[in-house]
Amino acid sequence: MSQVPSAAWRPYYQGLLEQVTEQYQAIPDGAPVRLAKATSNLFRPRAQSTTAGLDVKAFDGVLAVDPITCTAEVLGMTTYEHLVDATLAYGLMPMCVPQLRTITLGGAVTGLGIESASFRFGTPHESVLEMDILTGDGHILTVTGAEGDPHRDLFYGFPNSYGSLGYALRLKIELEPVKKYVRLRHVPFATATAMAAAISQIVDSGSQGQYSFQGQQVDFCDGTVFSPTEQYLTLGLMTDELPDGQRPSDYTGMDIYYRSVQSKTEDVLTIKDYLWRWDTDWFWCSRAFGAQRTFIRRLWPKAKLRSDVYWKLVALDRKWDLSGKLAKAQHKPAREPVVQDIEVPVDQLAAFLDFFHSQVQIEPIWVCPLKQRDPRARWPLYEFDPAQTYVNVGFWSTVAVPDGATPEDGVINRLIEAKVTELDGRKSLYSTAFYARDDFYAIYGGAEYQVLKSTYDPTARLLGLYEKVVERR
Numbered sequence: 347m348s349q350v351p352s353a354a355w356r357p358y359y360q361g362l363l364e365q366v367t368e369q370y371q372a373i374p375d376g377a378p379v380r381l382a383k384a385t386s387n388l389f390r391p392r393a394q395s396t397t398a399g400l401d402v403k404a405f406d407g408v409l410a411v412d413p414i415t416c417t418a419e420v421l422g423m424t425t426y427e428h429l430v431d432a433t434l435a436y437g438l439m440p441m442c443v444p445q446l447r448t449i450t451l452g453g454a455v456t457g458l459g460i461e462s463a464s465f466r467f468g469t470p471h472e473s474v475l476e477m478d479i480l481t482g483d484g485h486i487l488t489v490t491g492a493e494g495d496p497h498r499d500l501f502y503g504f505p506n507s508y509g510s511l512g513y514a515l516r517l518k519i520e521l522e523p524v525k526k527y528v529r530l531r532h533v534p535f536a537t538a539t540a541m542a543a544a545i546s547q548i549v550d551s552g553s554q555g556q557y558s559f560q561g562q563q564v565d566f567c568d569g570t571v572f573s574p575t576e577q578y579l580t581l582g583l584m585t586d587e588l589p590d591g592q593r594p595s596d597y598t599g600m601d602i603y604y605r606s607v608q609s610k611t612e613d614v615l616t617i618k619d620y621l622w623r624w625d626t627d628w629f630w631c632s633r634a635f636g637a638q639r640t641f642i643r644r645l646w647p648k649a650k651l652r653s654d655v656y657w658k659l660v661a662l663d664r665k666w667d668l669s670g671k672l673a674k675a676q677h678k679p680a681r682e683p684v685v686q687d688i689e690v691p692v693d694q695l696a697a698f699l700d701f702f703h704s705q706v707q708i709e710p711i712w713v714c715p716l717k718q719r720d721p722r723a724r725w726p727l728y729e730f731d732p733a734q735t736y737v738n739v740g741f742w743s744t745v746a747v748p749d750g751a752t753p754e755d756g757v758i759n760r761l762i763e764a765k766v767t768e769l770d771g772r773k774s775l776y777s778t779a780f781y782a783r784d785d786f787y788a789i790y791g792g793a794e795y796q797v798l799k800s801t802y803d804p805t806a807r808l809l810g811l812y813e814k815v816v817e818r819r
């Protein structure tokens with residue numbers, strides 16, 4: 347993270363803008379423009395780029411935090427780990443903190459994000475007040491979404507554009523005051539229908555002034571599904587006080603958070619450990635690397651139990667096709683990566699999970715309720731019905747490919763895509779997608795996207811959304 351002088355950030359920031367402008371101008375006319383970033387949380391494999399990208403390392407830093415207005419000025423490539431460190435120092439947090447430490451603010455706004463406060467505050471872009479965007483045609487525009495802003499369309503069209511219209515260089519965001527600890531209740535449900543009913547109850551209770559469940563306030567809500575008959579909602583309540591003698595749990599070492607969901611009914615974490623509870627074991631995906639076996643975990647350095655370390659292992663596996671070769675040597679079927687987050691209306695959650703348990707069979711599964719924060723807003727590239735409660739369903743694993751198919755055919759991923767569309771849901775675009783072009787743009791705001799693209803990137807210096815997401819260019 348760059349060290350940012352917070353009191354006098356404007357001249358410092360101006361210097362960064364000059365540097366990035368020089369870099370943009372040094373790229374030959376007509377040549378593609380792309381980002382060179384140190385980390386990524388895009389799962390789909392991408393073609394190797396032959397051109398140098400814009401070096402945006404210096405855009406990782408928090409310019410200023412204002413505890414009076416509860417806002418922060420943040421550089422676009424700031425990781426949430428750095429952002430949370432800077433805001434917690436003031437007793438504040440971003441309104442939606444995605445679970446993986448190296449997701450950046452700009453990445454989460456352009457690629458959407460979700461977390462356990464999303465039933466109160468929606469997704470990260472819904473607490474952005476202002477952005478500076480380097481557009482495909484090389485201009486740096488300040489966009490606010492206010493009536494009268496000539497670039498209002500870019501403000502609303504930026505979420506889910508995945509860097510295909512421009513890059514966010516600075517974002518002014520709203521923050522929420524926090525308390526020291528989060529007290530957790532893991533509430534079991536024997537059916538998905540019962541869990542969905544509880545989610546609706548919690549989200550709807552907000553209209554009476556306070557989100558609550560069974561008489562207790564709810565600040566955070568997500569869930570873990572282990573089987574059709576075993577699922578839990580984890581309800582979090584912020585507090586400054588712990589009863590005498592109670593110490594917060596620690597899941598950054600030998601103990602594993604997701605297992606505690608099944609074994610404890612109540613728990614307490616510091617606010618910081620709560621925000622990163624899923625990063626330590628990349629939800630549960632660290633088990634694929636042996637990191638949950640006691641003897642390996644003892645040897646694994648605690649500081650290396652992090653999602654970005656597992657990412658590096660995934661990259662090595664991809665480079666050398668280690669799992670593919672192992673499966674072949676053991677005469678086992680090849681496996682298709684099924685790594686996706688989707689959203690369905692809450693009353694379709696049980697139908698989706700029934701389908702998933704019978705046809706896909708990956709467990710555990712993560713669920714997280716979500717409601718659009720401002721019912722009047724319209725985000726055309728990823729449009730929700732503002733009156734509707736949605737549930738995000740996340741699953742990250744592999745399945746054996748059916749006879750005669752290859753992993754690249756995406757048989758299971760296509761099945762999931764079709765089911766999500768049938769249930770009036772949406773699929774996040776950070777991973778593989780298989781839609782035909784017309785179907786894709788019918789879902790993701792095609793007509794408005796084409797207008798935005800021709801306005802802000804008229805000579806197509808940036809890859810288009812379909813080319814990036816589906817064609818993986």
Ligand SMILES: Cc1cc2nc3c(=O)[nH]c(=O)nc-3n(C[C@H](O)[C@H](O)[C@H](O)COP(=O)(O)OP(=O)(O)OC[C@H]3O[C@@H](n4cnc5c(N)ncnc54)[C@H](O)[C@@H]3O)c2cc1C
Pocket residue numbers: 381383385386387388389422423444445446448449450451452453454456457458459460461508509510512513514515685687740742776814
């Ligand atoms: C296994 C897995 C689990 C995930 N789980 C969650 C989750 O639980 N919650 C959640 O919120 N998200 C989750 N994500 C999705 C993640 O939030 C998105 O992929 C997000 O876009 C990643 O941001 P990044 O900063 O790592 O961006 P990158 O991966 O570096 O880039 C993503 C895309 O955004 C573009 N981009 C990056 N920075 C900018 C910028 N400043 N301006 C414009 N465009 C930019 C890039 O060009 C690229 O197309 C998950 C992803 C994976 C792979």
